[in-house]
Amino acid sequence: MQGLSPGQAKKKPLSIDPLKMSAPLGAALVFLGMDRAVPILHGSQGCAAFAKNVLTRHFREPIPLGTTALSQETVILGAQDAVFKALDNTIRKQNPSVIGMITTALTETSGDDVEGAVIEYGVSRPGGPPVVVVHAPDFRGGLSTGYRAAVEAVVKACVPPRGDGQPWIPGQVNLIFGPGYGPGDVEEVKNMVAAMGLLPLALPDLSTSMDGHLGDGELDGLDGGTSLSDLARMSWSAYTFSFGRTAQRAGEDVAARAKGRHVNIPHLNTLDAVDDFLELLLRIGGGKVPESMRIQRDRLMDRMLDVHALFSGIRVVLAGEPDWLCMTEAAFVGMGASVVAAVAADDPKAFGYSAWWPEGDYGDLEECVARWEGCSVDLWVSNSHGARVARRTGVPFLSGGLPVWDRLGVPNEASVGYRGLWEWLARVGSRLMQREEVHPSE
Known part of the structure; x- marks a missing residue:
């Protein structure tokens, strides 16, 4: 696989064809998976508008994402009133069971005491839903970093320790x-x-x-x-x-x-x-x-035989979040393909991954192209941000990860388990058949 070795990461003054998604967006994603939870981005209105646009286009669902809508004056004079107002409006209009107060680069840089404001809010307005504070500044990592911060904050705030006398629930x-x-x-x-x-x-x-x-x-x-x-x-x-x-x-x-x-x-x-x-x-x-699992396994093995000629020996380029890269590379390599270049949208080493797909400079797609340029590539797989770059370089493209805007139903697709891998092989195999212009009539 092509890539920069440790210590060779270059720096440049700008990001070209960005891949990285923001940490606050990743944190908001966790709360979207909680019942009657509302994430609030503690920052300017534009921060929330961008994240909401990305998530709405990907899921094609209404996204309950609030904002404290800070201005220059509130940042300078103190943002506590803005926090109180955002919490009041959210509780009155949406009646949430839990609220995620997610910091942004603006509030982290200004040194705003978010925890203090939330504690004071709870004292002045007792009986409200729990408010989970998540520190996710844009300048620290990307989507995966914010996601990890949010899920850890939720566990810390909402999962109580088990008492010594309490039994586990069987199964x-x-x-x-x-x-x-x-x-x-x-x-x-x-x-x-x-x-x-x-x-x-x-x-x-x-x-x-x-x-x-x-x-x-x-x-x-x-x-x-x-x-x-x-x-x-x-x-x-x-x-x-x-x-x-x-x-x-x-x-x-x-x-x-x-x-x-x-x-x-x-x-x-x-x-x-x-x-x-x-x-x-x-x-x-x-x-x-x-028996249902045995049937799914048998179907998967049959499909692996059906498509092995399409996958064997192909050269693939990947770009995405570290977890998604690990999952997708494993699927391709398991079918006999080779990943010739990859770039992570967040620092893989921060999550315990090795440097076989190092983070791009600012997490951009130009780095990905630079790693395989001059090599023959059969398929590019990344989120929809990579579509334009793939067209420009003439590489067949398949969207995956987050966000995906060029295909319907992507959030409901599965790629894990017997059935999910069975479906994934059909999706990717069909794209490879299109690349080779193989038609049933032939």
Whole structure:
């Protein structure tokens, strides 16, 4: 794989074809997976407008995202009144069960005491919903950094330690997901756990909030997701699984609070990885693998045989968040493809990944192109920001990750588990057939 070795990272004065998404956006994503939760970006109105635009176009759903709408005057004179006003308006209009107060570069740079303002608000207005403060300045990492900060803050604020005399709930397991898992992936993992006779509790649970459903109430984007009661019950689970390195520390914290065991699952995007995960679930719940799982596995192996000629030996370029890169690279390599270049939108080493796909300078796509230029490339896979660059370089493109704007239904697609990998092979295989202009009539 082409890439910069450690110590060779170059710096440049500008970002060309940016890939990196902001940390506040990643933090907001966690709260979108919680029931009746409203994230508020503590910064200027433009910060929230940009994040809301990106998330709305990706999920094609109403996004409940608030803002303190700071101006120059409020930043200089103090932003406490703006915090109070934003909380008052949110509680009055949306009646949330929990609020996420997410800092931005503006408030972090000005040194605003957000925790102090939230504490004072609670004293002056008792009985309101819990407010979880998340520090996610734009200048510190990207989407994955903000996501990790938010999920860890939620665990710290909402998952109580299990008392010594409290028993674990038999068969209950916690599932802490990283940003690489969209609604379809979360649903697939939950279904696998439930099929093994276990009770899954997910955080965040995008499969019931951002899955694109029409409820009986208002279309406000608040219903569905992990509830506060679900979070409280997590401390009664003997096992906690975290999916992706971004969620690992949060998973370890949940397991410590439950006085249980934690297992990190880097990915579920190969046959062997799914087999190993089901074996772990068998050890927890006993019993046997249900017939439905055996059927899905048989179908997956058949499809692997069907498409192996399309995947074998192809050269792929990837660009995206660290967890998504790990998942997608594993799927391609498992099918005999090679990843010749990759660039991460956030620092992979900060999440425990090695430097085989180093972070681009400012997380931009120009770095990705520079790493494979001169090589023959068969497929480019990244979020929709890469489409224009792929067209310019003449490389066949397939969108994936977040955000995706050029295909419908992407949030509900799955790429993990037997069924998810089965679907993923069909999507990618179909794109490879288009590249080779192979038609059924031929």
